[in-house]
Amino acid sequence: MAPPQRPSAFRRKLIIYPAIQIPLIAWTAGLALVGALFTASFIVYTQNHPDQNEAMTKMIFMLVGLLIFSSYAILLSYYTNRLFGPIYRLQTTMRKMTAGENLGPIRLRDGDHFAEVIDDYNKMIEAKGLVQK
Numbered sequence: 273m274a275p276p277q278r279p280s281a282f283r284r285k286l287i288i289y290p291a292i293q294i295p296l297i298a299w300t301a302g303l304a305l306v307g308a309l310f311t312a313s314f315i316v317y318t319q320n321h322p323d324q325n326e327a328m329t330k331m332i333f334m335l336v337g338l339l340i341f342s343s344y345a346i347l348l349s350y351y352t353n354r355l356f357g358p359i360y361r362l363q364t365t366m367r368k369m370t371a372g373e374n375l376g377p378i379r380l381r382d383g384d385h386f387a388e389v390i391d392d393y394n395k396m397i398e399a400k401g402l403v404q405k
Contacts, residue, residue: 292355292385299351303344310337358386362393369402376403 287293314333321329361378369375377394380387397403 295351299344299348303340306340307337310340354381354383355385357381358384358390362386362390365393369397374402 310333314329317333318329358378358380361380365375365378375397377397378390380390384390
């Protein structure tokens with residue numbers, strides 16, 4: 273009998289869950305583009321305005337860069353919360369079920385990802401009679 277084949281180190285598909293991966297890639301690429309444009313504009317501005325106060329110009333550009341990065345961090349935090357919140361709730365519920373607690377269905381917020389997985393889980397516990405009445 274032949275030994276089982278190990279999975280290839282290279283994935284056949286890079287995008288396996290487009291609803292999550294594409295927006296995350298787009299936001300990251302957008303931040304990189306904004307950063308590159310911001311850096312280029314800083315370089316051009318400082319070369320074309322040598323008489324301006326260099327320290328003040330650098331401080332303004334750094335503050336704007338910090339604002340852009342902070343905005344991205346807040347948006348990424350919101351997005352990842354919508355991404356990982358349902359997984360966390362599913363894990364917590366399964367641990368409670370393992371401990372013998374009767375549970376109700378998992379509820380999702382508008383905009384949460386993995387709704388199909390949570391719906392399947394809710395159908396499963398209902399079919400097995402594990403739903404708290």
